[in-house]
Amino acid sequence: MAASRNRLSNNLLNRVSAFVAARTTADEPVAVGLSGGCDSVVLLHLLASLKLAPRLSAIHVHHGLSPNADHWADFCSQLCRQLNVPLQVIKVAVDRQSGLGIEAAARAARYQAFAQSGISTLFLAHHQGDQAETLLFNLLRGAGVAGAAAIAEQRQHGDLRLLRPLLSEPRSVLEAYARANNLAWIEDESNDDTTLTRNFLRHEVLTVMNQRFPAAEQNLAQASRHFAEATLLLDELAEADWQMAVDDDALHLKRLRTLSVPRIKNLLRFRLRQLAWQAPSSARLDEFVRQLISAAPDRHPELKLGAGSMRVAKGHLHWLIEK
Numbered sequence: 001m002a003a004s005r006n007r008l009s010n011n012l013l014n015r016v017s018a019f020v021a022a023r024t025t026a027d028e029p030v031a032v033g034l035s036g037g038c039d040s041v042v043l044l045h046l047l048a049s050l051k052l053a054p055r056l057s058a059i060h061v062h063h064g065l066s067p068n069a070d071h072w073a074d075f076c077s078q079l080c081r082q083l084n085v086p087l088q089v090i091k092v093a094v095d096r097q098s099g100l101g102i103e104a105a106a107r108a109a110r111y112q113a114f115a116q117s118g119i120s121t122l123f124l125a126h127h128q129g130d131q132a133e134t135l136l137f138n139l140l141r142g143a144g145v146a147g148a149a150a151i152a153e154q155r156q157h158g159d160l161r162l163l164r165p166l167l168s169e170p171r172s173v174l175e176a177y178a179r180a181n182n183l184a185w186i187e188d189e190s191n192d193d194t195t196l197t198r199n200f201l202r203h204e205v206l207t208v209m210n211q212r213f214p215a216a217e218q219n220l221a222q223a224s225r226h227f228a229e230a231t232l233l234l235d236e237l238a239e240a241d242w243q244m245a246v247d248d249d250a251l252h253l254k255r256l257r258t259l260s261v262p263r264i265k266n267l268l269r270f271r272l273r274q275l276a277w278q279a280p281s282s283a284r285l286d287e288f289v290r291q292l293i294s295a296a297p298d299r300h301p302e303l304k305l306g307a308g309s310m311r312v313a314k315g316h317l318h319w320l321i322e323k
Helices: 002-023 038-049 069-083 102-115 128-140 171-180 197-212 216-245 261-275 282-294
Strands: 030-033 056-062 087-091 121-123 154-157 160-163 250-252 302-304 308-313 316-321
Touching: 002 038, 002 171, 030 038, 038 056, 038 069, 038 171, 056 069, 056 102, 069 087, 102 154, 128 197, 128 216, 197 216, 216 250, 216 261, 261 282, 282 302
Parallel strands: 030 056, 030 121, 056 087, 121 160
Antiparallel strands: 154 160, 250 316, 302 308, 308 316
16 A cells, blocks of 8 residues: 555655656746645645755635635645745735635736735645536636637647646645645535535536546546647737737738628737737627728727727727727
């Protein structure tokens, strides 16, 4: 049994080691997003075992949403002292009135804290179950191909690069690693609250699906990889269309109109992702594209978004940042 546990730990460590070696340089400072839960504790332990010090640190975001939040921060501090890993504890104020919902608002605050931490490369502990859950969540919201790609192994978030080396690992493998290495972790009581959408999908929907289809989680994660490949191809097409139609930082309207409607929509979504702007609903984008195609020269279609607007002026489509 002990040999089996050691083999599991070594196999996981080898996979993470290969991931890190392929995506970071030998002297690149990196950090781990450390919540104190099982997944992030395992990831921190794995990276510490790879002897990444002194370039390894950890970041704990203190949301203040739970009466146990101070305890979780103390736990992370103690763990990092044991592993000799520097820790930043960043307190954030979650905007409960944002209209995003508490889960999304907490996520937005967390990523803003990560972006302002001074770290340029951050490891996160999302795993296969998170991938399957996110795919279902996005599909139920009517997401397109990019949304169905769910969580990316590597993604740029402004100046921050996000890396997820555990994305193909089942939760059971991470828990087995934690037990084999005598790791403790904290349990967030909100994870059991099925009034929250993601918890409902995790505990109710995926549990039932896995009973009927034992490989459901694995197959959903695999499907997300297929969608990610399709997204890459669509992005390559959008890049080619951008080069064809671009004039300075705007798009020449006559050239844009030579494209099919799906290609115009694909190009606009691609540009919005480049700018890190929130994409509009499908209905709003459909109407804006209709106006782009049919508007007379004296008309100036505009689509206002949170970060700015897309607006036609002087025969070009511009992206204007909100001031």
